[in-house]
Amino acid sequence: MADALIAKTQMDPRMTPSDNSGIHWAKKQENGSYYAIRLLLTLYRYGGKWLILLVLVPVLAYFFIKDATARRSSLGYLQRLHSYKGQHSPFTAMPGYLQAYQHFWQFAMAALAKIDAWLGRLNTTPVQYGGSISFEQIMQSNKGAVLIGSHLGNLEVCRALVRSKYPVRINVLAHTRHTAAFNRILKESNSEVDLHLIEVTQLTPAVSAMLTDCIDNGELVVIVGDRISAQAPERAVWANFLGKPAPFAIGPWVLASLLQCPVYLMFCLKEARSYNLMFEPFAEQIVLPRKTRQQALTNIVTQYAQQLEQVACRYPMQWFNFYDFWQLPAAKQQKESPGDNSSN
Numbered sequence: 001m002a003d004a005l006i007a008k009t010q011m012d013p014r015m016t017p018s019d020n021s022g023i024h025w026a027k028k029q030e031n032g033s034y035y036a037i038r039l040l041l042t043l044y045r046y047g048g049k050w051l052i053l054l055v056l057v058p059v060l061a062y063f064f065i066k067d068a069t070a071r072r073s074s075l076g077y078l079q080r081l082h083s084y085k086g087q088h089s090p091f092t093a094m095p096g097y098l099q100a101y102q103h104f105w106q107f108a109m110a111a112l113a114k115i116d117a118w119l120g121r122l123n124t125t126p127v128q129y130g131g132s133i134s135f136e137q138i139m140q141s142n143k144g145a146v147l148i149g150s151h152l153g154n155l156e157v158c159r160a161l162v163r164s165k166y167p168v169r170i171n172v173l174a175h176t177r178h179t180a181a182f183n184r185i186l187k188e189s190n191s192e193v194d195l196h197l198i199e200v201t202q203l204t205p206a207v208s209a210m211l212t213d214c215i216d217n218g219e220l221v222v223i224v225g226d227r228i229s230a231q232a233p234e235r236a237v238w239a240n241f242l243g244k245p246a247p248f249a250i251g252p253w254v255l256a257s258l259l260q261c262p263v264y265l266m267f268c269l270k271e272a273r274s275y276n277l278m279f280e281p282f283a284e285q286i287v288l289p290r291k292t293r294q295q296a297l298t299n300i301v302t303q304y305a306q307q308l309e310q311v312a313c314r315y316p317m318q319w320f321n322f323y324d325f326w327q328l329p330a331a332k333q334q335k336e337s338p339g340d341n342s343s344n
Helices: 034-066 068-088 097-118 135-140 155-165 176-189 205-216 251-259 293-314 330-336
Strands: 127-129 145-149 170-174 197-199 220-224 236-241 244-249 263-270 275-283
Touching: 034 068, 034 097, 068 097, 068 293, 097 155, 097 263, 135 275, 145 251, 155 170, 155 220, 155 263, 155 275, 205 220, 205 251, 220 251, 236 293, 244 293, 251 293, 263 293, 275 293
Parallel strands: 127 275, 145 220, 145 263, 170 197, 170 220
Antiparallel strands: 236 244, 263 275
């Protein structure tokens, strides 16, 4: 499925072994056409939420039935979380296809929330800060910083809410080619949507130097830490996540070490009637000593995976990685996977 459900660009980023698992998430084609998405969003703009919900029900059902990879991945993730948490599971019984469908539905709602954000419809939405530090406190430090996000929650909403309240420049590293149609529509809704969006496949030394200037100017750099590199999927460190080793990219942490600035974790989770913006101090500076670089990366990724896991267990339906999170593409899996040490 898509970066928005209706675009099918982000729902199934990597494929499972039974579906040509050697294909990386970033190499999958975008199946939702620009005009189909444009039509649905026009209905949303002029017909309101109830009309678009009526349209989304059959669309969602279609993708749920058709996209076996995303469906199995959703079910596998939910069942793994339930087994891992045991008596503390957020589910009363082993999740089944009903819960997987609800998982799809939450993804669709998150995609629509992105449009709401850039249409200015969320500016009056109540916001609470559930982390150990508020965004205002980060701004008061007068330092540039790296914000490590994830596909847990809705970073697009977070960016829109923050920009509506604080005059800070936020530079976002994103795989924009992978979501071209949806990003085009977002830009049409708000001309500033990708004003500071940086294509990660073009992360050259020149871009790194530019980001250093951004930090020196007190700006923020946002990058997600839960997906492996599209260019070098083997550049990953394994860490336990929900009881099983999973590969995490080292790129965000290497970049953060080069920028020599404070690093925070960032989440934006939907509550019943508000958004919970969570910011957690991660490191005053990421240091990767030459002699112990690999061990330092392992320690950093392990810490990140633990904090990501804690939030995922609180908001299980807002995990929007619809692929087998615990494997590398097939070409690397045989060589690099340490195996499943899960006790579940």
